Amino acid sequence: MDSALASKLQHYLPLTPEERDVVDSLERRERRFRSGEVVLEEGEATDRLYVVTGGWLHSSARLSSGNRQILRFHFPGDLMGVSSIAWAETAATLTAVSDCMVSDFPRLALARVFKEQPRLAALLYAVSAAENVAMSDRLMSLGRTDGRTRIATLFLDILSRLRITDGQIVDSFELPLTQAEIGDAVGLTKVHVNRTLREMEQAGMIERSGKIVRIVDEASLVEFAGFKDRHYRIATDWFPPAAMAVV
Amino acid sequence: MDSALASKLQHYLPLTPEERDVVDSLERRERRFRSGEVVLEEGEATDRLYVVTGGWLHSSARLSSGNRQILRFHFPGDLMGVSSIAWAETAATLTAVSDCMVSDFPRLALARVFKEQPRLAALLYAVSAAENVAMSDRLMSLGRTDGRTRIATLFLDILSRLRITDGQIVDSFELPLTQAEIGDAVGLTKVHVNRTLREMEQAGMIERSGKIVRIVDEASLVEFAGFKDRHYRIATDWFPPAAMAVV
DNA sequence: CGCCTGTTTGAGAAGACTCAAAACGGGTGG
DNA sequence: CCACCCGTTTTGAGTCTTCTCAAACAGGCG
Numbered sequence: 072m073d074s075a076l077a078s079k080l081q082h083y084l085p086l087t088p089e090e091r092d093v094v095d096s097l098e099r100r101e102r103r104f105r106s107g108e109v110v111l112e113e114g115e116a117t118d119r120l121y122v123v124t125g126g127w128l129h130s131s132a133r134l135s136s137g138n139r140q141i142l143r144f145h146f147p148g149d150l151m152g153v154s155s156i157a158w159a160e161t162a163a164t165l166t167a168v169s170d171c172m173v174s175d176f177p178r179l180a181l182a183r184v185f186k187e188q189p190r191l192a193a194l195l196y197a198v199s200a201a202e203n204v205a206m207s208d209r210l211m212s213l214g215r216t217d218g219r220t221r222i223a224t225l226f227l228d229i230l231s232r233l234r235i236t237d238g239q240i241v242d243s244f245e246l247p248l249t250q251a252e253i254g255d256a257v258g259l260t261k262v263h264v265n266r267t268l269r270e271m272e273q274a275g276m277i278e279r280s281g282k283i284v285r286i287v288d289e290a291s292l293v294e295f296a297g298f299k300d301r302h303y304r305i306a307t308d309w310f311p312p313a314a315m316a317v318v
Numbered sequence: 319m320d321s322a323l324a325s326k327l328q329h330y331l332p333l334t335p336e337e338r339d340v341v342d343s344l345e346r347r348e349r350r351f352r353s354g355e356v357v358l359e360e361g362e363a364t365d366r367l368y369v370v371t372g373g374w375l376h377s378s379a380r381l382s383s384g385n386r387q388i389l390r391f392h393f394p395g396d397l398m399g400v401s402s403i404a405w406a407e408t409a410a411t412l413t414a415v416s417d418c419m420v421s422d423f424p425r426l427a428l429a430r431v432f433k434e435q436p437r438l439a440a441l442l443y444a445v446s447a448a449e450n451v452a453m454s455d456r457l458m459s460l461g462r463t464d465g466r467t468r469i470a471t472l473f474l475d476i477l478s479r480l481r482i483t484d485g486q487i488v489d490s491f492e493l494p495l496t497q498a499e500i501g502d503a504v505g506l507t508k509v510h511v512n513r514t515l516r517e518m519e520q521a522g523m524i525e526r527s528g529k530i531v532r533i534v535d536e537a538s539l540v541e542f543a544g545f546k547d548r549h550y551r552i553a554t555d556w557f558p559p560a561a562m563a564v565v
Numbered sequence: 566c567g568c569c570t571g572t573t574t575g576a577g578a579a580g581a582c583t584c585a586a587a588a589c590g591g592g593t594g595g
Numbered sequence: 596c597c598a599c600c601c602g603t604t605t606t607g608a609g610t611c612t613t614c615t616c617a618a619a620c621a622g623g624c625g
Binding site for chain 2: 297
């Protein structure tokens, strides 16, 4: 019954009942996808946005060379397919990483949010700004650090984002990605990912068994990778007041 | 007298007089910076946003290793320092690339936009979404392509963004960047940038004289780099109607 | 003229890539 | 319960791109 988007937004700001209603109305049409299934293909025409309500997905794009870059991972509460806000064609392919649930709504529905719930609109804008900064962090990671640091950063990012919706998680998590996929995310080949993971394990940074990854000493890995958590908090003090209830 | 932000936004959507007033009110405090000057330092506390009203700037961040990554270039009409929407501390350093003009306003001023001009707020959101996609493109570029392609992509991006405000520009532009700065933008060393530029020149992709760069055959360079222009158009058809004038 | 910043060139090293093949592991059908 | 299969992980060897260190070379400015 709990809307995933609402619960993510509530993490930042307690919503009024009216705001909740509006958010909930964006999550009516829910669909289930199996691990590996494609929700939306790059280049497809769409005017819809997608919300993760359970599981993981990623968005990726493909180069003419055939290489693929994974652009982002999406966790419960995340808004996906944001490019359809600005264009009629999707910019990235959405693929289910694990079995997952996704609901979608037409971008037209956002008009109501902007018109009737300015505070909620401001929150969406702030979340988008935060995502922009998180993207910048990844840019730094790919442009200016070596393989080991890139993978460390990826793991820390996943860990911190899983924690937003799952308070249980302490120092390990299940990573439903192949090494080839990790490579597509951090800009390395699968072969090099393998060697690097191995090195990191030997160096005592991580432990692996099956698909479970354990971060041995998070604080020092954060230090090593220069990791910054961009999702935990955002400023809400400048927002306009919530709309009055129409009584 | 023409507000730079307004004129960029008008490029996407004709603004009502009321909308224009609100936008113009964000550009009152204008300051001048000389090439190389720092407008805002990474980590500094701020609650302000910045608008480029003339010239170029870039935002960058520094790794503990001392390496720097240039995250974005900013042209007239661009909103900078967007991280202050979400946090009290700046995430990136803003530096003037050329002599330039910048105006700034407190993030609190955005509240009025969201409250009174929902259509304008939607436009800002859509622009932010488009920037997110542009950032994804750069991620692909750094993660999955070689030096030559990265530099080609950078040049094409600059060219197309300069054209938005300067219709004159055809196939060449002044590049006020050192090779070290180009390297910081595309994730290469200055030495390698030098060699790559030289190669590109020999291959007949570009011509250089002083700070002027000429793209010899734009269409085939676009093809070569898989470049996509993310700034020219955005969809506005889902926006809520403009607020009525209060008479 | 000399200095400073930026560009160019050289040479060797390192990180990451390619191609290739072997080992592993979980799932399926006999 | 075993044998087989397929996708994934691991390992090996050689290559290429990019980096580092270093020094020479412009060009503008006081």
